[in-house]
Amino acid sequence: MGYLDSLVERIEELKRRRNAVILAHNYQLPEVQDIADYVGDSLELARKAMEASADVIVMAGVRFMAETAAILNPDKAVLHPSPEAGCPLASFLSVDVIKRYREKYPGRPLVVYVNSYAEAKYYADYIVTSASAARLVSRLEEEEVLFAPDRNLASYVAEVAGKRVIPVPVGGHCPVHEYLVNEYYVRRALEEHPGAKLLVHPEAPPAARRLADFVGSTSQMLRAIGELGGDEFLLGTEEGLVHRARRLYPGKRVYPVNPGAVCIDMKKITLQNIAHALENMKPVVRVDESIAGRVREVLERSLELVR
Ligand code: 13P
Ligand code: SF4
Missing domain, CATH: 3.40.50.10800 (NadA-like)
Known part of the structure; x- marks a missing residue:
């Protein structure tokens, strides 16, 4: 063997x-x-x-x-x-950053992306993932929310929910999506595959996202391949998703927007x-129960809200 x-x-x-x-x-x-x-x-x-x-x-x-x-x-x-x-994106959100924004924008709910560490999640009013962020914020009664730590996902949520979404901190981003799945790589891939449908993760910058046929989480992108029709697809996200897509859809031609978009972590x-x-x-x-207890409660409540 x-x-x-x-x-x-x-x-x-x-x-x-x-x-x-x-x-x-x-x-x-x-x-x-x-x-x-x-x-x-x-x-x-x-x-x-x-x-x-x-x-x-x-x-x-x-x-x-x-x-x-x-x-x-x-x-x-x-x-x-x-x-x-x-996760370098998660590292953008420290407790100090949260306290600073809480002070500057009192009364706004704090929506925290799951790509963050437990000490930061402890301060969240809601916890979301890329699949649930826009849906959850749309359901809140508040018209203005704080959203941490991804500025690109914050801008996507603002667009879909039609609300004012304040990014916390102002420059939080995932380096893989920000630098390796940006407008340049998307346009280059579209030139190489002019007939392909383009699917983009909401952590990608707005200029890349606006060229997409579909925007969603990694699993939502996989489902969209089956639903959109067509037989050639470009995945605007970390390259690992392509393996999964090819396994699920052996009859379709699936390519990464950038084969170099690798999350080394x-x-x-x-x-x-x-x-x-x-x-x-x-x-x-x-995770210490003094933090985990509160995070569990917020996470379960947030998951229930988008069920
Ligand atoms: P998904 O929840 O869409 O799989 O995203 C996780 C992630 O780390 C994206 O960079
Ligand atoms: Fe973090 Fe990697 Fe996901 Fe980017 S791709 S958000 S660095 S886990």
Whole structure:
């Protein structure tokens, strides 16, 4: 048996022994997606983590995703195979930044994107994902909201909900979408594939988004491939989604807007560190209950609002 097959077999065996489930984000490496029990966007991963009946959850994604799973499952062991897998977008939102904006704009609800760390989520009135942000803000009675930490998603939410959305902080962005899925790469891809339908993630800058046939979360983009019609598609997001799309739609031609749009943090989860985590039952993600309790309540209430 080759190295890869024996690694996969070892993970399968460890999963049975530990009664573990592997949840993977749509941007994960192809071999990690293929071994996962479930692959999805942030909203689906949060819902799956809530429903999980296994004793152990392995989160193949970045740290805030593992934290979210741990917050929703205080009685389970949540393993995050690479603690270095952070998210530069999440790092834009510190408690100091929140306090500054709260002071400057009193009385506005604070809507926090799930791409943030638990200490920041603690201050949220609502927690959203890219799949739920516009829907949730549309349902609020307030006409003006604070939205953290992605300025591009904030501008998309403002457009769809028809409300004033104040980005917190003013320059928060995902470097992968901001610099590698911008107007330049989108126009270049459209010139190479003039007949293709263009799907763009709302973390991409507005000039890229406005060229799209469809804007949505990673899983909403996957569904749109089936619904839009046509047989050639360009995905304006991190390149890992293309693997998933090609698996789901083998008859369609799917290309990344930019094959260089790689989230290096997402790629820090490997088959080797998954096997290592299951073998040693670490690193376990723990969020102090003094923070987790409040975040769980806001997260569950927010998920319910967009059901
Ligand atoms: P989705 O929730 O759309 O999968 O997005 C997560 C993410 O990290 C986007 O960069
Ligand atoms: Fe964070 Fe961007 Fe990577 Fe998503 S793609 S995890 S927002 S850095």
